[in-house]
Amino acid sequence: MSASPLVLPPVRLLPAAELARLARAVPLLEHALRLVRWAGDGRPVDAMGELLEADLAAAATELGIDAEEGLGEAAQAWGVAVDTGLLALEIEEDAQEAASAGEPAGRAVRAQAYAAVAAGDPQDLLELWLAAAEYALADASEPDYEGLQDVLDDGDRSVLDEMDWDPEEEAEFLDTALANLYVLMAMDAAEPEPGAVPLPVLAASLVVPDEMEQPSDAVLEEVTAVMMRLDEQFRLLGPAGLLEYRPVDGALIAEDGEPELSEVGPDGLDPEEISRYGLVRLTPLGVYGLRERLIEAGAQAPVIGDLADGPAADLLAALIDYPDHAARAEAELWLTDRKPVEAATELLAAGRGDDASAPGRRLICQQTLALLGAEAEPALREVLDDPRLGGLARVWLTERGAADIPAPGADMVFWLTIDTLAAQLATDEDAELLGDLIRDLVARHDGFFDAAWRVDHPATADVLEAMGRLHPDRKIAKDARKAAFKARSREGTAG
Known part of the structure; x- marks a missing residue:
């Protein structure tokens, strides 16, 4: 396969x-x-x-x-x-x-x-x-033959014995580094163009495992070695128009030929100090070129605006995985040539469903609807009685000061809460932020878990289990796990 x-x-x-x-x-x-x-x-x-x-x-x-x-x-x-x-x-x-x-x-x-x-x-x-x-x-993937010849001319032929050059490995290393640079820049919310990436950050993306919170001294040494390897290659790529590169400051190079990285980090150095360790960014031409190469290698590499002429279902499904700034830009382009009521109606229809991705689609639907003005109100009023969409419709109307909005029932409030948390759990990697959200939610609703386990939502048990993991209070966490067990039992009985 x-x-x-x-x-x-x-x-x-x-x-x-x-x-x-x-x-x-x-x-x-x-x-x-x-x-x-x-x-x-x-x-x-x-x-x-x-x-x-x-x-x-x-x-x-x-x-x-x-x-x-x-x-x-x-x-x-x-x-x-x-x-x-x-x-x-x-x-x-x-x-x-x-x-x-x-x-x-x-x-x-x-x-x-x-x-x-x-x-x-x-x-x-x-x-x-x-x-x-x-x-x-x-x-750039070739050895420095001129430098090698200088060494040989000086009589140090031992370098030939130490040289272990694999051209395919070197080319793959550079390809991976550029692909990581492409991703890091695409995740950057800076406008109108992403900023430069510090060379230590790019090197760390090639070396440090995702699960490692604090790199060891050995890993930092490897990051330093990768930095210097990239420094040499990036200097050679400047005339090709692929990237803009600010090299490592020569004053930082230690006697052994490598900069000291023990103090480098977002809390250890200010941006100007970090920049002395090298900064690199793809040019607009480089973004185009790298994307062409990545597509040729079999990757899916979307462009903002690809979804502008497509259906709302495709928009919501794709934007679940987009960075926030890119999702907003794509949503704005999708709305540009559509009438507000028609756009809102199509978005709401695409937000329906009980599948595992549905909470994420509804969250994106809600965020996209937030870009529309009061002209879209008729479409939102049409779904006020819909048990799946009525809650987010009420939020939208209330935020715009609409009159005569019927109060939601308790079932609708709790269903929207579970749905929103399910979407956040699926898309948000910031556990600390989610923990804050959960603590605030439980603090504002007495008896939350007594009602929550009864909510008829496919993700109820999963959400309650996650609340039990993320809430710092041991008693509340235990209550969440008990509620999750009841929700599982209810699901089994219903099944």
Whole structure:
């Protein structure tokens, strides 16, 4: 049986034309396009398709790069042009076999891909940028050959014995780090764009187990090592337009080559101090690119606005799992072109049901209805006598100061309470917040458990058991468990 696809939180995407404009300005791609124009009708290349030494220096000059220090950058831009199909290689087979490294074996000429990009279609340019980004990601997963050569030149060949480089593992590590960065940014409620993620936070997401509340010294050391590994790779990815990166402050590096992390944490350092350990964020173009790669890998990666034209049932089902800020944005887009009464009627109909997901749908229904004004009132009045929807309808009408609202019966009040708690228990990971809610609820209702176990709701017993776990008062917790037992017994009798 195949595994369920990874479902990611939704992101915002810029329009294709705006993304294409950003892609054209990316240094790596812009340099590659300039070299294609510079190559003209053909440039000599060696058997590997690389520029000859004199032409490589000329290419660096064309890009405005120092010919001494920028040969690697020029070579990378040339590699992108060839790898993405902007340039086509014309190398005779016999020449390829006979030519030595650095000797002419053919030429590179402008290819059809360049003509397509020059035509200005945004999608063509975005596909080209994606190919360039893949080249850069592969580059960032390669060993630092120049640094290695410097070490060898200094006579320290022991590094070869210690080097255990697995290119597939390194590429997977970088892919996972970028996927985690994508998720962390998607969960960020900052507007209009998510903020940067501290490098220690991203590194911890790759190392620290979810159930570990306080990382051990050994885990912190591993987080530090991952930070420095990411620091090196992210520095290389800047010209590709995938991310914006503020490197680790060199003043923090200890004598052993790694920063000390023992004091890093939300309570230990202020934001400015944390930023010295590195900050990274995906650019809008990077969000687009990472989403394309994740979809190709089989993930579900929604975009805010995907549900705007769909039915209310799809909206409520999806928004249960959305972060609060994304759920509100999606709901606002869904309401934009709908008449208030019609929208409210459809939302209320989609909120019905007794299945396990129904409480969550009704909670989202209530939150979406809260975005509507008084024009929707007729739809809410239509369901006042509905035992499942009448309670939330009364809340909505009361909040808007509507007149002549019939008082709810005790059964409806308790049913709405159980339904709301069931939704919160299913969707809210903040146990402390839920505990506060439960304590307040019990304090305001004498004899709550005597009435609650009788509520005809599928989740009554589960809710009461959860109240028993979360309430700090031992006597009240015991009362909740007793009520849960009675609810289970009632369910068995009814069955």
